[in-house]
Amino acid sequence: MNQLNRTTANIQTIRPIKVIQFGTGNFLRGFTDWIIDMLNEKTGFNADIQMVQVHGKRPATEVEKQEGLFHVITRGYQQGKIIDETRLITCVRGAVNPYLDYEGFLALGENPDLEWILSNTTEAGIYVDESDIDPSQPPASFPGKLTALLYRRYCKGGELLNKALHILPCELIEANGQKLKECVNAYADRWKLPDGFVAWHSRQVHYYNTLVDRIVPGYPSDEAAEIQQRLGYCDELMVVAEPFHFWAIEGPEYLKELFPTGQLGLNVLVVPDLAPYRTRKVRILNGAHTTIVPLAYLKGLRIVKEAVDDPFIGTFLQDALHSEIIPSMDMDPSGLEQFAQDVLDRFKNPFIRHQLSAIALNSVSKFRVRVLPSLIGYIRKEGKLPPCLITSLAALLVFYRGRYKGEPLPINDTEEVMAYFSDIWKSGEPYELVPRVLAMVPFWGLDLNQYPGLSNAVIREVRALLDEEKVWLV
Known part of the structure; x- marks a missing residue:
């Protein structure tokens, strides 16, 4: 059986990397990546995703081996019917580990195509780590890593300073966007970053509070051999997800045009109030x-x-x-x-x-x-x-x-x-x-x-x- 990758699956499409995703886990792959893959297919979104491994110092071997490809298997009960559907996700380009390649990670901030930053680093992931005192070394926390990435973008300067970034954290805490922004501001103060960075960050980096809901059990261990036989590939990253999905984003109306999920009939809403x-x-x-x-x-x-x-x-x-x-x-x-x-x-x-x-x-x-x-x-x-x-x-x-x-x-x-x-x-x-x-x-x-x-x-x-x-x- 062939190992799933872009050669064996004959996937040649390469899109601009417009999305950085902090997290390589089941939920993001079975939720946000699944949504962006459909946006690419059915709208003009035209975006690939660069993953960032936020936990551990091992390389993301499976992601790299499969060149970002994996299947989402949507299975469950909906409106009186059994749903069992499979989708090959092609929008993920690869994964970088900041602990192993800090310069490669920081260089992602210099990408002129970058528009979106997603994250799911667990409910405890949005915090300021007291050990993060030297930004020349990989910070321990996700907000520390994000601050370092944004500061590299600011230092690159030029036209990058005129391009807006939109940050959609998916951590299951209240006011997740607001709290992430507060953490980045705290790191800017902690690291004594210049006033120009603070002003640019306030003006061009937009954080949105979000609420996400989907059960993504992950890799179907008990049925893996049978499913892979049906797919015709060895896929070590496939994830099972329930049919239900919900994403509410607290933001302005123009976000609906920038993130056009409404064209797909997906259960994704841009609303003035998440409460x-x-x-x-x-x-x-x-x-x-x-x-x-x-x-x-x-x-x-x-x-x-x-x-x-x-x-x-x-x-x-x-x-x-x-x-x-x-x-x-x-x-x-x-x-x-x-x-x-x-x-x-x-x-x-x-x-x-x-x-x-x-x-x-x-x-x-x-x-x-x-x-x-x-x-x-x-x-x-x-x-x-x-x-x-x-x-x-x-x-x-x-x-x-x-x-x-x-x-x-x-x-x-x-x-x-x-x-x-x-x-x-x-x-x-x-x-x-x-x-x-x-x-x-x-x-x-x-x-x-x-x-x-x-x-x-x-x-x-x-x-x-x-x-x-x-x-x-x-």
């Missing part, structure tokens, strides 16, 4: 996960798809989403209903085995951010308690008991949270335990006992789950 989209994702997508995980696990389920296919949990989730979470939100319900249906389709993806135990990590803080606003919002708007979300909260408390039906539960939280629940469950009496837990302001941000009837409702649900366990043990 509604972030709220939608946290309350519906993340909130649905956190709502069902404890209860589904107590019911003996272990995989997200198994949970939504289960008659009881599936109905419970539908009721929670459509009757409680969406009504609790101050947004147009029609768009929320469609998003909720997309979420349910994603959960049913037969090609992804998403473990409930993985979602259960730090469930107390997740419940506070993802579910509690819906619970409180429902009480405020409807004037009554939301039964499904009450059941979810009760299941969370039982889950943190650590054992159920003779089986240990995969609780994984901070030492303080784990120690608190270990101690409080020693009483074993819901009527004592529940009010004390609801009063834990460090957990919830407020004393939940202030809502009339909430404590008694949670007590009833906790008792029901413990009674169910007793019947099972007998």
Whole structure:
């Protein structure tokens, strides 16, 4: 079987390198590279990507060996149909490692065709590293590397100073563009870069806050041989991605012309404010996960798809989403209903085995951010308690008991949270335990006992789950 590269695949098209991408991982390859590849095919975008390896000091051997080529395999469940599609991505030119070739990396900043900079360096990637004191050496942090690259461009001068750069960070933190810009400014101050650079950076380098959403599980190890046989190539970089994709970019209208994804009908939006989209994702997508995980696990389920296919949990989730979470939100319900249906389709993806135990990590803080606003919002708007979300909260408390039906539960939280629940469950009496837990302001941000009837409702649900366990043990 042929190794995938530009010779074996007969790919001769070479486009201007208009994009520098900090990161070589699964998500960027299965999301941004996939989008840019389609922009090249169907619009006049005409851009190739130069990857930058941000972690580790090994060369990006696989990227170089395959000359940037790889396949994205889109698989999942969407609008009642199974999707299984394959696309050969041809827009990546190669990858450079700054630790191995710092001069080659800096020289990328001198490229007159450069227009875009993308990144995904994990949620912890946008920071100032105290060890980055000498820009003549490769900085440890991504913002440090970016600052060094931008400074090389500034030093090159000439017409480059009149060309705008657009930076789209994809790290999953709020205000990612703003925070990245702040880090670059901090490095400019730290390294005592000239005022001219600071002025040019402020004028010509544009940062945009973004919100991205797509599950990209990555290399399909279990099926690799079969898929490669079907493709006819040995592709060590192929990635599996779900059909759903969403990219919201907070920016001006002219960005739609510069980044013409609207011509493709892709789920990529340029919007004046990301806040509604972030709220939608946290309350519906993340909130649905956190709502069902404890209860589904107590019911003996272990995989997200198994949970939504289960008659009881599936109905419970539908009721929670459509009757409680969406009504609790101050947004147009029609768009929320469609998003909720997309979420349910994603959960049913037969090609992804998403473990409930993985979602259960730090469930107390997740419940506070993802579910509690819906619970409180429902009480405020409807004037009554939301039964499904009450059941979810009760299941969370039982889950943190650590054992159920003779089986240990995969609780994984901070030492303080784990120690608190270990101690409080020693009483074993819901009527004592529940009010004390609801009063834990460090957990919830407020004393939940202030809502009339909430404590008694949670007590009833906790008792029901413990009674169910007793019947099972007998």
